[in-house]
Amino acid sequence: MATDVTTTSMTERRVGPAKRPRRNAGRWISDHLVLMVGILVLAYMFVPIGYIFALSFNQPSGGETGHQSAGAQFEAFTWTNWSTICEPEGLCRSLRLSIQVSITATVIATILGTLMAFALVRHSFRGRGSSNLLIFLPMATPEVVMGSSLLAMFVSTGFDSVLGFVTIVIAHVLFCLSFVVVTVKARLTGMDSRLEQAAMDLYANEWQTFRLVTLPLAMPGIVAAALLSFSLSFDDFIVTNFTAGQSVTFPLYVYGAKLKDFPAQLYVVGTIMFLVSFVFVIAAEVWRRRRARAWA
Amino acid sequence: MTHVAPAPAPTGAAVDGETSRRRGWGWLLLVPGMLYLAIFFVFPTIQLFLTSLYDPSGNYVQGYTLTWHFANYVDAIRDTWNLFVRSFVYAGIATAVCLLLGYPLAYAIAFKAGRWKNFMLVLVIAPFFTSFLLRTLSWKTILADQGPVADFLRTIQILPEDGRLLATPLAVIAGLIYNFMPFMTLPLFASLDKVDYRLIEASSDLYSSPLTGFRKVTFPLSLPGVVAGTLLTFIPASGDYINAEILGTPKQYMVGNRIQAAFLTEHDYPLAASLSLTLMLIVVLMVVVYVRRVGTEELV
Numbered sequence: 001m002a003t004d005v006t007t008t009s010m011t012e013r014r015v016g017p018a019k020r021p022r023r024n025a026g027r028w029i030s031d032h033l034v035l036m037v038g039i040l041v042l043a044y045m046f047v048p049i050g051y052i053f054a055l056s057f058n059q060p061s062g063g064e065t066g067h068q069s070a071g072a073q074f075e076a077f078t079w080t081n082w083s084t085i086c087e088p089e090g091l092c093r094s095l096r097l098s099i100q101v102s103i104t105a106t107v108i109a110t111i112l113g114t115l116m117a118f119a120l121v122r123h124s125f126r127g128r129g130s131s132n133l134l135i136f137l138p139m140a141t142p143e144v145v146m147g148s149s150l151l152a153m154f155v156s157t158g159f160d161s162v163l164g165f166v167t168i169v170i171a172h173v174l175f176c177l178s179f180v181v182v183t184v185k186a187r188l189t190g191m192d193s194r195l196e197q198a199a200m201d202l203y204a205n206e207w208q209t210f211r212l213v214t215l216p217l218a219m220p221g222i223v224a225a226a227l228l229s230f231s232l233s234f235d236d237f238i239v240t241n242f243t244a245g246q247s248v249t250f251p252l253y254v255y256g257a258k259l260k261d262f263p264a265q266l267y268v269v270g271t272i273m274f275l276v277s278f279v280f281v282i283a284a285e286v287w288r289r290r291r292a293r294a295w296a
Numbered sequence: 297m298t299h300v301a302p303a304p305a306p307t308g309a310a311v312d313g314e315t316s317r318r319r320g321w322g323w324l325l326l327v328p329g330m331l332y333l334a335i336f337f338v339f340p341t342i343q344l345f346l347t348s349l350y351d352p353s354g355n356y357v358q359g360y361t362l363t364w365h366f367a368n369y370v371d372a373i374r375d376t377w378n379l380f381v382r383s384f385v386y387a388g389i390a391t392a393v394c395l396l397l398g399y400p401l402a403y404a405i406a407f408k409a410g411r412w413k414n415f416m417l418v419l420v421i422a423p424f425f426t427s428f429l430l431r432t433l434s435w436k437t438i439l440a441d442q443g444p445v446a447d448f449l450r451t452i453q454i455l456p457e458d459g460r461l462l463a464t465p466l467a468v469i470a471g472l473i474y475n476f477m478p479f480m481t482l483p484l485f486a487s488l489d490k491v492d493y494r495l496i497e498a499s500s501d502l503y504s505s506p507l508t509g510f511r512k513v514t515f516p517l518s519l520p521g522v523v524a525g526t527l528l529t530f531i532p533a534s535g536d537y538i539n540a541e542i543l544g545t546p547k548q549y550m551v552g553n554r555i556q557a558a559f560l561t562e563h564d565y566p567l568a569a570s571l572s573l574t575l576m577l578i579v580v581l582m583v584v585v586y587v588r589r590v591g592t593e594e595l596v
Contacts, residue, residue, distance in 0.1 A: 026506075038404030041397045042416070045423045045477060051434040052426060112329040119325035131326060134333055140527070140583050142535020144552040145344075145572045146337075148559050152347045152569055153340035174336050177329060186486075235428050237538060238552075242559065254429040258542070262433075270430040277425035281418050 049274060056081055056267035081264045088263035094253035095269065101165065101249060102233040105172035110226045112173070113180025114218075120181070121188040139178045146175060147242030154243070163245025171243040172236060176229035183228060187221025231277075341576075348569035360565065372570040376554055380578070383550040386465065386540075387533035390472035394480040394529050395522065397473070402484035402521070403514075407493060420481050432471055432542050439467050439543065463545045471539035479528040487521025488514075523590050531579055551575055 059078035086092040116135065120128060138146065150171050154160050159167070195217065199209040237251040244252060254266055348368055350360035373380075405416045423431065439445055439461040446462075449455035461467055491514065499509035515522075537552030546553075551571060558568035 034400050035404045035408045037397075037400040038408070038416075041401040041477075042419050044397075045420070045474070047438065048431040048434040048474075049423050049426060051437055052430055055434070055437070112332055115325040116329040119323070123325070125323060125326075131330065134330065134338075137580075138333070138337055140531055140580055141576055142531060142552070142579060144535045144537065144555050145576045148555060148568055148572045149340035149344035150336065151559060152565065153336075153343040155565070156343050156347065170336055173332065177332065181329070231425065235424075237429055238536075238556075241556070251427060251429055254427055254433070258429070258433060266430060270426045274422070274426045278418075278422055281422070285414055285418065 052267050052270040052274070055264065056271045058264055058267070081268045085265050085268055088257075088265050090248060091253060091263065091265060091269070094248045094250045097165070097247060098234055098250040101168050101172060102230050104169050105176055105233045106226050106229040108169070109173045109176035109180050109229045110222060113177050113225060114184050114222055116177075116181050117184035117188055121185055135178050135181050138174060139182075143175070143236075143238040147171065147239040150174070150239070151242045160245075163243060164247045167243045167245065168240055168247065168249065171239045172233040175236070175239060176232055179228055179232065180225040183225040184218065184221045187218055187224075191217050344569050344572055347565050348573050350566040350569075352564075352566045365566070368566045368570040369574065372567055373574060376551060376571060379549065379551040379554050380575070382548075383534050383552070383575075384578075386469050386472060386550060387530050387536075390469050390476065390533050391480075391526050391530040393469075393473050394477055395526060398477060398480035398484055398525065399522075402481050402488050405485050406488035406491070407496075417485065420478055420485075424478055428475060429538065429542075432475065432538060435467075435471055435474065436462060436542055439470075462543060463548070465544070465548055467543040468540050468548045468550075471543045472533045472536060475536075475539065476529040476533050479532070480525040483524035483528060484518065484521040487518045487524075491517045519590065523587065527583060527586070531583070534579060535575060 054074055057077050057079070058074050059076040059080065116131075119125075120131065150167070151160075154163060154167060191214075196209050196213050199213045200206075204212065235251060237255060240249055240252060241255070248256065250269070257263060257266060346362060347360075349362060349364045349366065350368075351363040351365050352368055352371070401420070405413055405420070409416045437443060441460055441462060443461075446455060446460070449461070450457060450459065455461070495513055495517070496509055499513045500506065504512065534550075535552045537550055537556050540548050540550045540553055552575075555568050555571045555575070558564045558571065
């Protein structure tokens with residue numbers, strides 16, 4: 001009898017509407033807990049950005065030269081750093097080199113990687129498994145190993161005297177390539193191949209199908225891969241440090257500056273990089289939404 | 297293009313014409329990239345291997361002779377095994393914390409952000425538009441002895457009067473966590489976003505507690521993302537030397553610092569190469585064991 005009662009009450013507790021609000025309340029808390037943790041983590045990611053932004057307006061004491069040691073605290077407000085970006089010697093030259101390297105490496109890596117992704121997703125052939133492994137391995141190689149192996153090769157083949165733009169690009173293409181393949185592959189795998197079949201059924205030839213159906217569908221993946229390559233390449237320090245020789249890219253410039261005096265203009269460049277890419281991404285998103293609405 | 301089709305068809309008895317034509321194409325698309333990897337990845341790795349076996353008594357001005365000096369590895373590991381241990385411990389802790397912090401973030405973006413999903417995703421990547429070195433240097437400012445965080449922790453008595461944040465293992469690990477966070481969050485988001493939310497709802501309709509639902513439904517479904525994220529965090533973190541150099545002291549140096557110094561400062565190529573290859577070998581072995589153990593088909 002007693003057991004009977006408890007069973008009924010338990011059943012009631014589970015399905016009964018009376019208990020429902022409490023479970024919802026618990027769920028409300030857990031939902032928002034996750035969201036709050038997420039927002040806290042995001043805030044943590046932005047802490048250094050705030051610092052870089054603030055320090056770009058910093059007038060360091062003892063600073064007619066505008067120099068300060070890396071790790072200095074905020075002292076006084078000034079606009080000077082923003083109007084004298086190119087003043088520190090070599091800063092703008094290093095930026096220009098970085099942009100040239102990243103664009104070249106991005107173009108090469110995106111083309112090679114997209115071709116490879118198409119081959120791997122769309123075509124079957126012997127040796128696919130080992131191809132996948134060879135593409136995965138550079139990603140499983142720590143950068144310091146990749147950089148040192150490239151340097152070992154350049155040294156032992158007598159190319160160490162020409163270290164510079166070309167060797168930096170070679171290295172950057174190498175570490176971007178696998179990421180391009182993975183990104184484009186993910187997009188191609190998710191694509192509906194029936195759309196291409198439909199185009200063929202409607203008498204499009206192979207080239208037309210590729211140009212008018214396949215490529216536009218694959219484009220978001222290719223663009224994402226190119227953007228990823230650009231940012232990986234632009235920001236790379238470790239591999240570049242091994243393969244640059246006497247050339248100085250922007251990350252190498254920052255590294256060199258940290259050892260002696262640290263121009264506050266570097267923080268200005270950091271802030272501009274952040275703002276430009278942020279605006280760019282937001283604009284792309286707005287454009288995407290508007291286009292999606294136009295299609296619907 | 298159409299002329300190509302008939303050619304292999306007669307010989308390929310087992311396969312139909314369509315497949316065999318595709319065969320030829322596939323190779324052509326793959327060849328340039330594979331050649332690139334062969335020349336600039338496989339060949340350098342072989343060179344690195346040969347370099348690691350040079351006679352250590354040579355130097356980079358006079359050149360080295362290849363003497364298959366395997367003892368280089370014994371020397372390298374004997375002198376630096378503690379750096380290897382430290383690297384993997386730091387990278388392991390950083391990866392675990394990244395997973396603990398990145399998972400709720402990815403979950404919130406995938407399921408709770410609603411129309412703010414894309415915006416939050418942009419916010420995850422946004423800090424990484426700024427130079428990695430600048431961000432790490434600004435952590436140095438934040439964690440500095442006179443910086444705000446250290447001051448605050450001293451005020452509330454968590455940190456002793458002469459305690460430091462900078463130049464401790466904590467600072468180095470925090471730097472690793474910070475710098476590799478998006479490598480964890482993005483793959484996690486990608487696989488959580490694919491999870492059909494109705495499955496999670498179904499589990500709660502079937503009376504599983506939120507925790508059980510998470511353990512038995514959500515987490516297993518997001519496992520490919522967990523594997524990809526942990527790999528993409530652990531691998532670069534184990535070879536990193538910038539965080540240790542900027543936020544730590546030689547007491548916190550990782551194996552990357554040693555490789556870098558041996559290669560670029562001391563020009564002791566055999567030592568640097570044998571350290572490099574040992575690191576690569578250990579990482580690849582760990583990855584293989586880990587992927588087998590967790591058992592997902594999708595690598596990345």
